[in-house]
Amino acid sequence: MSVRLTNVAKSFGAFNVIKDVSMDIPDGGFAVFVGPSGCGKSTLLRMIAGLEETSSGTISIEGQDVTQMEPAKRGVAMVFQNYALYPHLSVFENMAFSLRLARAPKEDVLRRVGEASRILQLDEQLQKKPSQLSGGQRQRVAIGRAIVRQPKVFLFDEPLSNLDAELRVQMRLELTRLHRQLGATMIYVTHDQVEAMTLADKIFVLKGGILQQAGAPLDLYDNPDNRFVAGFIGSPA
Numbered sequence: 001m002s003v004r005l006t007n008v009a010k011s012f013g014a015f016n017v018i019k020d021v022s023m024d025i026p027d028g029g030f031a032v033f034v035g036p037s038g039c040g041k042s043t044l045l046r047m048i049a050g051l052e053e054t055s056s057g058t059i060s061i062e063g064q065d066v067t068q069m070e071p072a073k074r075g076v077a078m079v080f081q082n083y084a085l086y087p088h089l090s091v092f093e094n095m096a097f098s099l100r101l102a103r104a105p106k107e108d109v110l111r112r113v114g115e116a117s118r119i120l121q122l123d124e125q126l127q128k129k130p131s132q133l134s135g136g137q138r139q140r141v142a143i144g145r146a147i148v149r150q151p152k153v154f155l156f157d158e159p160l161s162n163l164d165a166e167l168r169v170q171m172r173l174e175l176t177r178l179h180r181q182l183g184a185t186m187i188y189v190t191h192d193q194v195e196a197m198t199l200a201d202k203i204f205v206l207k208g209g210i211l212q213q214a215g216a217p218l219d220l221y222d223n224p225d226n227r228f229v230a231g232f233i234g235s236p237a
């Protein structure tokens, strides 16, 4: 599903964190919000998720205005940086949790968790507790919790930043594969330029709550609009 932000702004008290941001994310796209720490990436993502209210502007998903809609009805699912797994529950129950809350039929829970664990290669880990898993496996469980909800839009907030360099490279490839396999729209937040360049088909560069430039990775690299984008993306301009 396509996601569109129109003149979105957000203030915390007198602090304008997001300033008049408009963006278009095409259906099935892999969009990456990139920019230095504190530039407002997470706030923007949380507004799309409905976890944070907008101060002004509108957010629409597939043409429907969701600005006032509660998170659970938006058809989005968020994957967090710190995994946010339940330590006392098995991998299976962690992935099943939101489905059980929604009182999904038992067969649906089994089928969806089964599908997600196959995609994420977690079949062998379903009875384990999170503490018995590697960092990469824990991150996969966190992604699995989103997949079982069959969202139209996946939201990732720096999901790989707690992993070591080697595992990050591997997980990046897995995310690309997952995107291809699911065909869903993905919106991914990172402060890492390399991650942005390798994952995105469309990059949104932010600085101080202002959208600096949006475009395909190579367009930004070849034709940066300003010195900040050039410096941040790493083009020689």
Ligand code: ADP
Pocket: 012, 017, 035, 036, 037, 038, 039, 040, 041, 042, 043, 044
């Ligand atoms: P990023 O994810 O790009 O690092 P954030 O969206 O988390 O940036 O934060 C952007 C700015 O907004 C930061 O200066 C942060 O301190 C501030 N901020 C975020 N959430 C709140 C909040 N709930 N109350 C006050 N300030 C906030």
Ligand code: MG
Pocket: 041, 042, 043
């Ligand atoms: Mg953040």
